[in-house]
Amino acid sequence: MTEALPTPDAPLKIGTRGSPLALAQANETRDRLAEAFNLPHEAFQIVVIKTTGDKIIDRPLKEIGGKGLFTREIEADMLSGKIDIAVHSMKDMPTLQPEGLVLDTYLPREDPRDAFISPEFTAIAELPEGSTVGTSSLRRRAQLLVRRPDLNVVEFRGNLQTRLKKLDDGVARATFLARAGLNRLGMSDVPQHPIETSDMLPAIAQGAIGIERREDDMRVAEMLAAIHDPATADQLVAERAFLAALDGSCETPIAGLAVVTGDRLHLRGEVLRPDGSEAHSGERDGAVSDGPEMGRDLARELLDLGGPNFFDWIDNRV
Ligand SMILES: NCc1[nH]cc(CCC(=O)O)c1CC(=O)O
Numbered sequence: 311m312t313e314a315l316p317t318p319d320a321p322l323k324i325g326t327r328g329s330p331l332a333l334a335q336a337n338e339t340r341d342r343l344a345e346a347f348n349l350p351h352e353a354f355q356i357v358v359i360k361t362t363g364d365k366i367i368d369r370p371l372k373e374i375g376g377k378g379l380f381t382r383e384i385e386a387d388m389l390s391g392k393i394d395i396a397v398h399s400m401k402d403m404p405t406l407q408p409e410g411l412v413l414d415t416y417l418p419r420e421d422p423r424d425a426f427i428s429p430e431f432t433a434i435a436e437l438p439e440g441s442t443v444g445t446s447s448l449r450r451r452a453q454l455l456v457r458r459p460d461l462n463v464v465e466f467r468g469n470l471q472t473r474l475k476k477l478d479d480g481v482a483r484a485t486f487l488a489r490a491g492l493n494r495l496g497m498s499d500v501p502q503h504p505i506e507t508s509d510m511l512p513a514i515a516q517g518a519i520g521i522e523r524r525e526d527d528m529r530v531a532e533m534l535a536a537i538h539d540p541a542t543a544d545q546l547v548a549e550r551a552f553l554a555a556l557d558g559s560c561e562t563p564i565a566g567l568a569v570v571t572g573d574r575l576h577l578r579g580e581v582l583r584p585d586g587s588e589a590h591s592g593e594r595d596g597a598v599s600d601g602p603e604m605g606r607d608l609a610r611e612l613l614d615l616g617g618p619n620f621f622d623w624i625d626n627r628v
Pocket residue numbers: 331399400401402486487488489490491515516517518519560
């Protein structure tokens with residue numbers, strides 16, 4: 311290290327949202343840094359920041375709209391020096407960061423699959439005609455309606471615990487959660503059935519944690535390099551190039567996943583209409599180093615398949 315490491319008197323400040331999952335991710339980041347530099351936990355301070363998305367809990371996310379709903383306040387506090395790094399679920403992150411910030415450190419990716427959650431059923435196909443299912447994700451809603459136009463999809467907001475409570479209360483007969491979140495919270499007792507990615511593609515970057523920093527903070531850059539996972543980066547660079555070329559955000563019905571085997575990368579992607587009336591998918595194979603170009607190229611193919619009006623609704627949603 312060219313500069314002094316953090317100490318209990320001058321801790322490294324880790325910014326995060328306050329949900330149990332966000333805190334688990336911040337703790338994992340702290341533990342990995344503490345281990346890599348042989349530092350006590352007290353050399354790190356976890357700073358909880360409430361974002362616009364956390365404050366507005368009574369309206370569907372797509373109505374509030376706007377990119378960076380869960381990141382704006384955190385990024386402002388990093389630019390002003392209140393925190394040094396921020397820990398994010400990569401699937402919630404816009405593809406562009408504010409001037410002065412970079413987001414290029416990734417922890418090893420968790421299971422990218424979605425899980426089907428139901429106390430009664432083990433798969434989507436088992437749901438009786440017209441069943442009510444809950445999700446706040448436009449992607450999952452669209453993917454469900456493509457398969458099962460008969461389903462009644464209701465809005466399911468709130469953190470993981472809130473959603474499971476709604477299921478218990480009978481508000482819906484099934485819901486969907488990322489396996490990564492359940493695993494990171496150690497919630498193995500939830501009635502869950504993984505959905506293979508060949509059946510339903512996850513959100514771009516699902517299961518990956520990213521750490522954002524100030525561009526000019528060289529001490530932090532050096533520290534983060536020690537916990538960075540290059541294999542996860544290879545996948546995310548391809549997936550996020552695909553997303554960026556579609557001009558999408560977490561709340562647009564876009565799905566995709568890159569799988570790396572040796573020096574080869576396989577990328578699959580899908581775009582959908584929110585009501586499930588239309589979906590287009592495609593794939594690319596190539597060298598890992600061509601990931602970004604494969605992402606952009608696949609996006610172009612799907613934009614062509616969708617036609618000029620396919621993404622129009624996005625502009626009207628805010
Ligand atoms: N948009 C919500 C969100 N953002 C990140 C995760 C956890 C999974 C992950 O790290 O990708 C979740 C919950 C979910 O989709 O079930």
